[in-house]
Amino acid sequence: xxxxxxxxxLHFYFFNEEYFGGMLPIPNIKIRHGWHTxxxxxxxxxxxxxxxxxxxxxxxxxYTDDExxxxxxxxMIHYYLxxxxxxxxxxxxxAFKKMANExxxxxxxxxxxxxxxxxMKPNPNAGYxxxxxxxLFH
Numbered sequence: 001x002x003x004x005x006x007x008x009x010l011h012f013y014f015f016n017e018e019y020f021g022g023m024l025p026i027p028n029i030k031i032r033h034g035w036h037t038x039x040x041x042x043x044x045x046x047x048x049x050x051x052x053x054x055x056x057x058x059x060x061x062x063y064t065d066d067e068x069x070x071x072x073x074x075x076m077i078h079y080y081l082x083x084x085x086x087x088x089x090x091x092x093x094x095a096f097k098k099m100a101n102e103x104x105x106x107x108x109x110x111x112x113x114x115x116x117x118x119x120m121k122p123n124p125n126a127g128y129x130x131x132x133x134x135x136l137f138h
Contacts, residue, residue: 001063002123005029008057011072019073019107020080025050027079032058035122038115039071041078041090053079062121066110073103074111 001007008029016024032040037058044052055075061067077099081087086095092113100111 001065001068002125003031003057003059003063003068005031008055008072011068012055012076015069015073015076019103020076024076024079024083025053028052028054030054030056032056033060033126034058035060035117035126038117039075041075041082043082043090045088049083053082055079060123060126061117062123067115067120070110070112071115073109074100077103077111 008031009026012026012029016022027041035058038061039058040056042054042056055072057071057075063071077096078087078090081095081099082090087093097113100113103109103111
């Protein structure tokens with residue numbers, strides 16, 4: 001699956017309803033192009049809730065459906081914990097690990113802190129310099 005903002009948003013809507021009761025406001029969605037960071041949730045803690053929350057994913061990989069789901073839900077867990085005030089620093093602490101483990105048991109996901117990218121296939125349309133750095137450092 002080659003990702004874009006449209007399918008991230010579409011899946012965000014679905015996963016938000018399915019797993020989070022529809023409580024998460026729609027975040028900003030951005031595409032990254034690097035190979036190292038698959039997903040990233042960030043926000044401005046000084047901004048009003050629901051205005052600066054952003055989920056980013058890289059389009060460097062040609063994801064399987066399960067890889068895409070797990071990465072997006074991973075970022076949505078960060079968002080959820082931030083939104084309810086459980087983890088305003090957005091870390092992989094106890095609350096994150098507990099919720100990820102619950103998802104894995106209840107829904108058959110594979111949400112982890114780190115993802116082994118060694119078997120993931122690069123997107124054939126990834127940029128030349130990004131592919132070159134991937135080959136050099138991977």
